[in-house]
Amino acid sequence: MNTPEAFSQMLVPNWMSQFSDPAAWQAWMTAPMGLGGAAGGAAAGATDGAAAAAANAANPAAAMAPVMRMLGEAGAMLSPAKLDALRNDYLQKAARLWQELMTGQIPAFRDRRFAAAEWSANPMSAFSVASYLLNSEFLLAMADAIEAPAREKQKIRFAVQQIVDAVSPANFLATNPEAQQKMIETNGESLSKGLQNMLSDLQKGRISQSDESAFEVGRNVGVTPGTVVFENELFQLIQYTPSSETVHAVPLLMVPPCINKFYILDLQPENSLVRYLVEQGNTVFMMSWRNADASMGNVTWDDYVEKGAIEALGVVREISAQEKVNVFGFCVGGTIAATALAVLAAQGQNPANSLSLFTTLLDFSDTGVLDVFVDETQVMLREQTLARGGLMPGRDLATTFSSLRPNDLVWNYVQQNYLKGKTPPAFDLLYWNADSTNLPGPMYCWYLRNTYLENKLKVPGALTVAGVPVDLGKIDCPTFIYGSREDHIVPWEAAFASTTLLNPKQGKQDPQPNRFVLGASGHIAGVINPASKNKRSYWVNEATGRNRPNSAAEWMAGATEHKGSWWPEWARFLAQYGGEDVTARATPGSARYQPIEAAPGRYVKARAD
Numbered sequence: 001m002n003t004p005e006a007f008s009q010m011l012v013p014n015w016m017s018q019f020s021d022p023a024a025w026q027a028w029m030t031a032p033m034g035l036g037g038a039a040g041g042a043a044a045g046a047t048d049g050a051a052a053a054a055a056n057a058a059n060p061a062a063a064m065a066p067v068m069r070m071l072g073e074a075g076a077m078l079s080p081a082k083l084d085a086l087r088n089d090y091l092q093k094a095a096r097l098w099q100e101l102m103t104g105q106i107p108a109f110r111d112r113r114f115a116a117a118e119w120s121a122n123p124m125s126a127f128s129v130a131s132y133l134l135n136s137e138f139l140l141a142m143a144d145a146i147e148a149p150a151r152e153k154q155k156i157r158f159a160v161q162q163i164v165d166a167v168s169p170a171n172f173l174a175t176n177p178e179a180q181q182k183m184i185e186t187n188g189e190s191l192s193k194g195l196q197n198m199l200s201d202l203q204k205g206r207i208s209q210s211d212e213s214a215f216e217v218g219r220n221v222g223v224t225p226g227t228v229v230f231e232n233e234l235f236q237l238i239q240y241t242p243s244s245e246t247v248h249a250v251p252l253l254m255v256p257p258c259i260n261k262f263y264i265l266d267l268q269p270e271n272s273l274v275r276y277l278v279e280q281g282n283t284v285f286m287m288s289w290r291n292a293d294a295s296m297g298n299v300t301w302d303d304y305v306e307k308g309a310i311e312a313l314g315v316v317r318e319i320s321a322q323e324k325v326n327v328f329g330f331c332v333g334g335t336i337a338a339t340a341l342a343v344l345a346a347q348g349q350n351p352a353n354s355l356s357l358f359t360t361l362l363d364f365s366d367t368g369v370l371d372v373f374v375d376e377t378q379v380m381l382r383e384q385t386l387a388r389g390g391l392m393p394g395r396d397l398a399t400t401f402s403s404l405r406p407n408d409l410v411w412n413y414v415q416q417n418y419l420k421g422k423t424p425p426a427f428d429l430l431y432w433n434a435d436s437t438n439l440p441g442p443m444y445c446w447y448l449r450n451t452y453l454e455n456k457l458k459v460p461g462a463l464t465v466a467g468v469p470v471d472l473g474k475i476d477c478p479t480f481i482y483g484s485r486e487d488h489i490v491p492w493e494a495a496f497a498s499t500t501l502l503n504p505k506q507g508k509q510d511p512q513p514n515r516f517v518l519g520a521s522g523h524i525a526g527v528i529n530p531a532s533k534n535k536r537s538y539w540v541n542e543a544t545g546r547n548r549p550n551s552a553a554e555w556m557a558g559a560t561e562h563k564g565s566w567w568p569e570w571a572r573f574l575a576q577y578g579g580e581d582v583t584a585r586a587t588p589g590s591a592r593y594q595p596i597e598a599a600p601g602r603y604v605k606a607r608a609d
Contacts, residue, residue, distance in 0.1 A: 107126050113170045118178045154372055155372045198418045217435075220268060222263035222266050222600040229589040229596065232311065234304065235288055235603065237316070240599065248580075252285065253312055259397060262286055264429070264528065287309070288604045292439055296440045306340075319593055328355075330358045346468035357481050361495070366491050379448050379449050388441075388442070458472065472501045481514060481516045486522045499514040530565060534564040538566035
């Protein structure tokens with residue numbers, strides 16, 4: 001089906017499928033005829049290579065061909081006037097570049113991929129980079145100039161960006177002078193080591209982003225002391241050991257994303273959010289979702305809500321002997337937690353003393369760059385293969401997320417691990433990032449269609465979960481909502497949109513029922529910002545009553561920036577709704593819920609690969 005949606009959606013999976021094709025991986029070790037021209041010969045100083053590179057830089061047709069084919073198959077239009085303007089601009093810049101080459105000038109460029117001295121030391125390497133950047137600029141300008149609906153235009157630009165990033169001269173041995181110099185200095189050992197790294201990754205089916213031998217869950221990540229006090233077929237429940245003599249009476253239940261493992265919130269002690277919360281006097285319970293296997297192929301979204309979050313709430317309430325619980329959800333964990341509370345509200349229950357949502361979507365109007373992966377065609381394809389049973393492999397999900405930032409999460413490691421033969425450094429966050437989780441097919445398909453595609457969760461009564469209509473507006477508790485300013489998965493404005501869905505009946509004369517905090521950095525790094533390191537900054541808007549902002553733009557206009565971590569802001573919120581301080585209990589669990597094993601438990605240790 002030759003539509004912009006179908007074509008651009010087909011292109012990205014086809015390109016990313018190269019990661020499992022050994023022939024394609026081996027081809028990375030040779031030079032392509034791509035946006036950088038015939039730079040393989042140029043890197044070796046060949047005269048005919050230089051001539052080919054120069055000809056390519058001066059010939060817009062060579063750069064235009066791939067995108068023109070794409071636009072034609074996608075049915076997109078580019079007006080002759082815009083195309084002429086782009087062509088003329090291209091030719092002028094190409095002529096200047098050619099003149100620089102003929103007069104022996106080293107082209108100037110600013111791009112961190114080519115910051116090393118080797119790229120400017122050789123005139124032909126520098127020309128290869130300048131040619132590549134010029135052609136990249138032209139291709140992306142074409143994608144921006146096409147006439148198509150916004151959604152289709154976004155997808156086409158995304159596909160073009162993938163192509164542009166993939167054919168960078170930094171990604172190939174014959175066009176990367178840094179890798180060539182390393183090979184000379186090591187007498188070929190770097191190339192041999194790079195091939196070993198590549199073959200090892202082929203066996204794993206993914207690119208290594210960290211020295212995975214440096215970490216082990218339960219040994220040096222996920223090590224906050226605690227006990228598993230409950231488990232079912234979906235999750236284990238961890239109760240963490242108090243580190244203070246007194247604790248807040250109202251416990252905290254943490255619902256992490258089921259798309260990833262919970263220990264992102266409990267990495268090493270110095271950057272563990274769990275440890276920080278325990279030190280602040282909270283009795284913390286953590287859900288550890290099971291890594292789905294074949295036995296879970298028929299598990300649904302309703303199961304994650306009923307047998308997951310709602311079940312965990314009941315256990316926490318019984319163990320703590322408290323009627324209400326402070327509830328926390330991160331990313332899709334927040335979507336599950338909010339859905340669970342809405343289900344309970346429809347049943348006449350209100351077990352949450354407060355609700356905290358970090359980088360969570362409840363209104364899916366703006367899903368950031370993930371929007372390029374979701375349309376009716378793609379959702380239907382997933383439903384045909386998974387809706388009635390099966391697993392969505394964690395490897396596929398990880399590949400999708402890596403494609404959102406390919407230079408950082410893909411090509412950087414191709415260059416370092418394979419072309420230069422380096423071992424990636426030990427980095428706990430990237431170790432966690434590679435620890436993928438599978439999802440049950442029916443649950444995944446329901447989530448895609450009803451949230452990302454049709455955006456029904458925000459509409460009162462539009463969805464039925466666990467046999468009752470879902471209305472987020474019936475959740476009756478104060479909320480703390482966090483967004484990350486550079487988040488490309490949950491744009492901060494989309495996170496802010498939850499403030500209009502929760503506590504909607506609160507009038508302008510009432511105190512602020514929904515507190516929003518904006519942090520610096522991205523989806524993960526913005527959240528994992530330890531208070532002890534005092535890095536980055538965050539924004540708050542203290543307006544209440546009639547002065548409360550109604551939009552993200554209005555909120556930001558009145559916000560105040562504060563240096564350091566926003567964690568203390570959340571700690572104060574939890575303390576406000578934590579009830580009185582009571583003596584910490586020495587033993588975990590209860591008469592009914594006896595200890596099963598030490599944290600982090602065995603569920604989190606099961607790997608998808």
